[in-house]
Amino acid sequence: xxxxxxxxxxxxxxxxxxxxxxxxxxxxxxxxxxxxxxxxxxxxxxxxxxxxxxxxxxxxxxxxxxxxxxxxxxxxxxxxxxxxxxxxxxxxxxxxxxxxxxxxxxxxxxxxxxxxxxxxxxxxxxxxxxxxxxxxxxxxxxxxxxxxxxxxxxxxxxxxxxxxxxxxxxxxxxxxxxxxxxxxxxxxxxxxxxxxxxxxxxxxxxxxxxxxxxxxxxxxxxxxxxxxxxxxxxxxxxxxxxxxxxxxxxxxxxxxxxxxxxxxxxxxxxxxxxxxxxxxxxxxxxxxxxxxxxxxxxxxxxxxxxxxxxxxxxxxxxxxxxxxxxxxxxxxxxxxxxxxxxxxxxxxxxxxxxxxxxxxxxxxxxxxxxxxxxxxxxxxxxxxxxxxxxxxxxxxxxxxxxxxxxxxxxxxxxxxxxxxxxxxxxxxxxxxxxxxxxxxxxxxxxxxxxxxxxxxxxxxxxxxxxxxxxxxxxxxxxxx
Amino acid sequence: xxxxxxxxxxxxxxxxxxxxxxxxxxxxxxxxxxxxxxxxxxxxxxxxxxxxxxxxxxxxxxxxxxxxxxxxxxxxxxxxxxxxxxxxxxxxxxxx
Numbered sequence: 001x002x003x004x005x006x007x008x009x010x011x012x013x014x015x016x017x018x019x020x021x022x023x024x025x026x027x028x029x030x031x032x033x034x035x036x037x038x039x040x041x042x043x044x045x046x047x048x049x050x051x052x053x054x055x056x057x058x059x060x061x062x063x064x065x066x067x068x069x070x071x072x073x074x075x076x077x078x079x080x081x082x083x084x085x086x087x088x089x090x091x092x093x094x095x096x097x098x099x100x101x102x103x104x105x106x107x108x109x110x111x112x113x114x115x116x117x118x119x120x121x122x123x124x125x126x127x128x129x130x131x132x133x134x135x136x137x138x139x140x141x142x143x144x145x146x147x148x149x150x151x152x153x154x155x156x157x158x159x160x161x162x163x164x165x166x167x168x169x170x171x172x173x174x175x176x177x178x179x180x181x182x183x184x185x186x187x188x189x190x191x192x193x194x195x196x197x198x199x200x201x202x203x204x205x206x207x208x209x210x211x212x213x214x215x216x217x218x219x220x221x222x223x224x225x226x227x228x229x230x231x232x233x234x235x236x237x238x239x240x241x242x243x244x245x246x247x248x249x250x251x252x253x254x255x256x257x258x259x260x261x262x263x264x265x266x267x268x269x270x271x272x273x274x275x276x277x278x279x280x281x282x283x284x285x286x287x288x289x290x291x292x293x294x295x296x297x298x299x300x301x302x303x304x305x306x307x308x309x310x311x312x313x314x315x316x317x318x319x320x321x322x323x324x325x326x327x328x329x330x331x332x333x334x335x336x337x338x339x340x341x342x343x344x345x346x347x348x349x350x351x352x353x354x355x356x357x358x359x360x361x362x363x364x365x366x367x368x369x370x371x372x373x374x375x376x377x378x379x380x381x382x383x384x385x386x387x388x389x390x391x392x393x394x395x396x397x398x399x400x401x402x403x404x405x406x407x408x409x410x411x412x413x414x415x416x417x418x419x420x421x422x423x424x425x426x427x428x429x430x431x432x433x434x435x436x437x438x439x440x441x442x443x444x445x446x447x448x449x450x451x452x453x454x455x456x457x458x459x460x461x462x463x464x465x466x467x468x469x470x471x472x473x474x475x476x477x478x479x480x
Numbered sequence: 481x482x483x484x485x486x487x488x489x490x491x492x493x494x495x496x497x498x499x500x501x502x503x504x505x506x507x508x509x510x511x512x513x514x515x516x517x518x519x520x521x522x523x524x525x526x527x528x529x530x531x532x533x534x535x536x537x538x539x540x541x542x543x544x545x546x547x548x549x550x551x552x553x554x555x556x557x558x559x560x561x562x563x564x565x566x567x568x569x570x571x572x573x574x575x576x
Contacts, residue, residue: 089560126534248490252490367514
């Protein structure tokens with residue numbers, strides 16, 4: 001069991017020195033421990049960098065010892081693959097803007113799934129013809145790698161594309177009998193998997209299995225809308241890990257199984273946190289239709305008492321303020337105004353005002369999206385408060401600034417049990433003494449419902465693009 | 481070792497690693513959830529190990545071809561994942 005399937009297959013590992021399978025697996029164990037520490041050190045921003053470096057060390061060890069395998073006869077193609085992949089990966093990592101991080105993670109999820117189904121495919125073709133032929137564990141794991149890897153690859157491509165709004169719009173795409181078609185396709189995939197497992201030499205079935213899984217991945221993600229993307233990205237993150245773990249079962253390699261399950265667990269935890277923050281089940285997010293509910297009060301009725309304000313009027317609010325809480329949403333990423341936010345923060349702090357940030361778990365398009373943007377603008381992480389903590393402070397807050405957020409501050413979630421967002425935990429911006437909402441217009445958020453906060457007595461609307469509104473506001477504060 | 485014993489041994493590792501993963505990752509604060517995702521992308525690039533062995537061993541050309549593509553995909557994850565995570569974590573390190 002300690003030998004990898006490949007080593008066993010080729011009889012390459014002669015029991016001597018560093019090539020002894022026991023030594024190889026020992027190094028793999030060290031690498032696996034490095035990966036566990038990578039995640040453990042992510043528990044605090046101070047230690048997280050060290051954790052990431054440890055992860056790199058583990059990966060280098062694993063790749064290094066694998067390259068020393070005696071069965072490897074040619075390094076030319078390996079070198080080509082390593083250089084191409086590392087070059088492309090580094091280029092993407094160093095050029096991607098922080099606002100596009102959800103797309104980046106989406107693309108990486110996809111390549112992870114892709115690598116898994118390709119490795120399993122190559123292994124199947126190599127082993128199927130040779131004696132003694134593949135066992136049951138090998139075949140089941142291969143089928144699972146093909147299905148999970150395929151769904152992850154194409155699903156992530158669609159998710160990244162929707163986030164970038166490149167070929168597909170971010171809004172949901174629905175067509176008639178969608179669920180029925182998906183269910184039928186999933187059934188065909190299951191039958192193919194069974195055929196492959198019972199007939200290992202029919203390797204063409206694997207190709208068909210992957211193609212249909214790719215189609216299934218596309219169909220599963222196209223009906224999911226922009227604001228539900230955090231859930232999908234987390235779920236695909238989890239799948240990419242589970243696909244790697246399945247490949248570990250194919251190769252009988254414990255390190256792959258450990259690394260894959262860590263990633264799988266991580267994605268599942270994040271998915272759960274995102275669903276809880278929307279008060280919706282995972283089934284509802286993935287299969288349900290959300291938003292567009294028009295049974296509630298109309299926007300015209302709700303917005304009768306909206307007060308439009310000016311930068312000068314808002315600037316005066318800060319004169320006697322002791323605490324200001326800024327609540328960012330996806331709009332901050334769209335207008336890329338995190339640097340203007342930092343300037344306003346510094347200005348207010350120089351006047352002795354305490355500035356904090358209230359960050360809803362599903363603000364933005366992926367978990368932690370807002371935190372990364374604020375960190376990019378050099379805002380200290382200890383000012384970024386989680387929803388529960390900031391809610392306990394909002395009643396003693398002079399000004400709450402809602403910046404490009406909507407559904408995550410809609411008080412109707414607390415009051416109207418029939419609303420589509422009923423029961424969703426929100427940031428209680430309305431409890432601050434004064435609320436300033438910076439927003440382009442009164443258009444609804446993802447839930448498609450009006451927000452009574454905008455018409456509340458203590459609310460002022462500052463209409464306009466986030467960046468421009470903040471620059472005007474900073475100028476007004478400086479003059480005042 | 482017979483196949484069932486071997487399978488249960490790997491399954492044991494899988495189940496324990498899942499539990500370990502839940503314990504460790506629950507402690508990651510929401511501030512770092514984006515670097516957590518990109519970092520886990522890098523770790524899932526570990527499939528590169530399987531791709532390297534498939535590509536290096538003498539076999540049919542189409543198997544080698546699949547292996548090379550798998551190396552490229554997995555290395556995009558490894559290099560891209562670690563590098564972008566490092567970029568983000570440096571920003572969090574600066575202050576606070």
